[in-house]
């Protein structure tokens with residue numbers, strides 16, 4: 484009996500210590516909490532839409548809520564999203580959703596009435612006014628026909644009368660101006676005039692890609708005027724080697740460029756979003772997680788990532 488007990492004691496002590504449970508399997512395992520928790524994605528493209536989208540407003544909001552995102556801003560190139568945002572928020576309680584309007588030909592271009600009615604939509608979720616995207620002069624000349632023309636918002640450094648009216652509404656209602664796909668020179672002119680008219684918050688839509696194509700010096704100029712430069716995760720994936728034809732004409736702005744921009748402009752002057760939602764692409768929540776991983780690998784600090792993905796979007800939305 485004594486022999487058996489001794490043998491048992493020996494067997495136990497001879498066993499190697501059991502590894503801590505967390506170390507079993509994949510050291511280290513993927514994080515339990517999404518790195519994108521608490522993020523507000525300022526730029527997503529859900530369905531319904533005129534282009535192929537992967538998820539509806541409600542589906543995208545459901546995934547985003549499960550990942551712990553704080554909010555989404557719905558963008559559509561041809562219609563208002565203020566009403567959709569209100570409905571999606573009702574369907575998916577626990578996440579904040581905003582919308583707005585893109586001033587393409589579908590809504591009459593630089594049309595003050597369209598902006599005025601958008602922000603009055605019930606639910607009060609209409610917040611963002613994007614300048615023209617695919618109908619802008621810059622977009623048409625860059626991607627469609629170099630001899631063609633599109634909507635202008637400023638000529639020779641002076642904003643057009645319609646643009647002036649829209650800026651006054653944005654200032655009065657404290658909406659968020661996003662510059663869309665206009666020329667870099669127009670971004671500068673509109674930012675300057677918007678600030679003079681009392682517009683608080685301005686976001687330069689994917690400012691460093693070929694549309695609008697701001698140089699770092701121009702980006703610095705508008706950041707000093709009080710605008711914030713947007714970088715979208717979609718731009719990490721675009722360029723001539725991209726897998727889909729629709730992604731090939733956009734220059735790539737990767738994590739190293741963002742790391743350089745943080746040094747040049749300061750994290751307070753940058754906002755990171757995804758511009759995702761396209762058919763065949765990852766969800767925007769996946770995009771945010773990937774973007775955070777890429778930024779950290781490029782040496783951007785957690786504090787700066789927090790500013791660019793959580794604090795700055797909250798500030799721009801007036802939270």
Ligand SMILES: [Zn+2]
Nearest residue numbers: 526528558758
């Ligand atoms: Zn977009």
